[in-house]
Amino acid sequence: MNPKSLSLTLKAALIAAALGFATSAQAAPQIRPEVGKPLQEAQKLIGDKNYKEALARISAAEQTAGSKISPYETYVIGRMRGVADLGIGDTNGAMAAFEAALKSGQTPDGEKLSSLQTLAQLAYSAKNFPKAIEYIGQYKAAGGNNPQITGLLAQAYYLGGKYPEAAQEIKAQLQKSGQAPSETQLQLLASCALKQNDANGYVEALQLLVSYHPKPSYWLDLIARTAGSKGFSDRLSLDLARLRYASGTLSTAGDYLDAAQLALQAGFPGEADQYVKAGYAKNALGQGSDAPRHARLKALVEKKIAEDQKTLAEGEKAAQKQASGDALVNTGLNYVGYQQYDKGIALIEQGIAKGNLKYANEAKLHLGYAQVLAGQKAKAQATLRGVQGSDGTASVAKLWMIRAR
Incomplete structure (x- = not known):
């Protein structure tokens, strides 16, 4: 998946979710009124797509909280800042903000998977592949099974230059799914073999490609590779x-x-x-x-x-x-x-x-x-x-x- 297109999709989803977030956050007993007020203003600004001013109000809330900021206030501010950062196109800033929210320890149990999913998507779209691998791993360990997220792991390994790990992950996905592999999966598997100068692995990937996606170009490559084998x-x-x-x-x-x-x-x-x-x-x-x-x-x-x-x-x-x-x-x-x-x-x-x-x-x-x-x-x-x-x-x-x- 293209990291840029992923970022645009994620941005729309997070901003939509954030429109009702600040009101509920202000109602929470852990949020002091003087901190909640600028957050409520930030919520309205996000709804108006005025992300720059929203960030200013979020910073004001953080400054008001000061050194006495509570874990829950850290969580709320992190969530709001992440949405606003994403609104102005600052993916790295958004990732840092959502990380801070997750590390506050205040994420409700029902939202932990979605938070890890968000972080995994953000890291991938920012091309921070080590972080993407880390958060996809945590997402899977927490029971996450959305194929759109777990499917990013092999790509993150590949784009991060970890070709053996990428190939191993693709093979694990194929074995687990019990379904016909997609052409994209097999193309990635073939590319992993080429990157490692693994001629046998490349031929095996081509054999899978002609089995499930029998294009003439794959057959021609496979026959030529077979003819050129030792x-x-x-x-x-x-x-x-x-x-x-x-x-x-x-x-x-x-x-x-x-x-x-x-x-x-x-x-x-x-x-x-x-x-x-x-x-x-x-x-x-x-x-x-x-x-x-x-x-x-x-x-x-x-x-x-x-x-x-x-x-x-x-x-x-x-x-x-x-x-x-x-x-x-x-x-x-x-x-x-x-x-x-x-x-x-x-x-x-x-x-x-x-x-x-x-x-x-x-x-x-x-x-x-x-x-x-x-x-x-x-x-x-x-x-x-x-x-x-x-x-x-x-x-x-x-x-x-x-x-x-």
Whole structure:
């Protein structure tokens, strides 16, 4: 929340509350008449929005009270001065005045929470974040649970440069609320990680962002961070292209060309055709001086599909005869590229069952990927949860698990 807007809201609320305060204060037996009279005058001046003159009358009351000022008079004067200070825009003065009122020990039990809330808001709006943290903590300890106040704690930590504390508070809030986290909370969590150079923490925050607020920009950042993680294998480049296609983050001609070429190189012309058609549909391909190049790729994909369709059945039979399940997995993925999901999934499962796989975890990843595309979300979650490895395969599987929710 913007500290300035908070201050304006608080000012209006406090001034409205103060209009009936001085009269009740004068009626209290602890207030001497000579002290109460200028306070009553100050009340009228506050009602007329003449805050400067109101402060003069409050100072007169304080001077009259002198060294014999009672705790209750201290409380009343502090409250009135705080409202008038806020009226002239002196947030620091208002905070000091309300602090004095609270420390007088005369705050009624029913008003302590609201007083702590006021002080927390004032400190935050004055950008006195250590004080804001202090008073929000006291507010919570006293049983305060207004989310507009407790929600300021993480922001106060963050703006005060206490990034680990801010992240811890956000996580505690998320765990306690039991509700979907707001985009602002998760953005703050991500920023805390960046401020600490915590790459893993940032990726975790991005994973939450794409789970609850799946904007393409978050997906693009998350996929890029995953690809740049330590030990990530170039072998998974096509898997990243698949994620970008599914998340709507292929945008440029180069994106679509790269995805199509990776699919062709892997032997999946049907999948390559999806990327080419999508590129043309988005007007990313077929435009400008590179349009002839795009047309050549389109023609090549069509040629490869025609050739593949002639040998697909024979290739499946040959894969069945091999000792390793790799050929079955690849053949299954090829069918998935043609959107024949049931047949493709069955072949991938046969390949995994046969074993002797070069990359067993990658085969599981591709089974989960195919199940996601087929709409088999529960099965996909179970499959992808079992993917392991430190070469990036498990990281990609985790992203597909998010897509499968």
